[in-house]
Amino acid sequence: MPLENPFIHESAIVDPDVRIGDGSKVWHFSHIMSGASIGVGCVLGQNVFIGSQVQVGDRCKIQNNVSVVTGVTLANDVFCGPSAVFTNVLTPRCGVSRLDEFLPTVVEEGVTIGANSTIVCGVTLGRYCFIGAGSVVTKSVTAQALVIGNPAHYAGWMCVCGERLDDELLCHRCASRYRCSDNSIQLIK
Numbered sequence: 001m002p003l004e005n006p007f008i009h010e011s012a013i014v015d016p017d018v019r020i021g022d023g024s025k026v027w028h029f030s031h032i033m034s035g036a037s038i039g040v041g042c043v044l045g046q047n048v049f050i051g052s053q054v055q056v057g058d059r060c061k062i063q064n065n066v067s068v069v070t071g072v073t074l075a076n077d078v079f080c081g082p083s084a085v086f087t088n089v090l091t092p093r094c095g096v097s098r099l100d101e102f103l104p105t106v107v108e109e110g111v112t113i114g115a116n117s118t119i120v121c122g123v124t125l126g127r128y129c130f131i132g133a134g135s136v137v138t139k140s141v142t143a144q145a146l147v148i149g150n151p152a153h154y155a156g157w158m159c160v161c162g163e164r165l166d167d168e169l170l171c172h173r174c175a176s177r178y179r180c181s182d183n184s185i186q187l188i189k
Contacts, residue, residue, distance in 0.1 A: 071102040071121060078107050081115035081133065088121045110160065130158040144185055157185050
């Protein structure tokens, strides 16, 4: 099925010098700042903020009320649940300019970030990891790890298909089997 030009709702604000890929949709009251890039086939829900120079990969879904601030990079197939928030400065103060202190945050391919989660700047969220709803992530997360809580802590492993693996590292949805080695998992079948 061929892609179509992006859809931008009339109430959305898209600053100059923004790239939005074919088939992407930008919904009500969203704001995309100059220099941002949105990939192909993305959906930005109502009231989404995309900061200057933010890079969003292809097929990302950014739900209502999400703020993706300058310094954040989202790879392909990232899901950001409603009201998820990213930060870009560790020690913000209203009266002190910290523009030169932005720390990069990298969200790798296939990551799921649950509703109302906060991602503190300077971390990497590894491929296909899963951030449980309401979690506060203060350190990098290993690929395919499930983290929950405040601060977020390890709670299990996730299959690439999005299901939690059982104690034998088997996915009951797609029948994939993994093995654990050196605090990571590898697909074995």
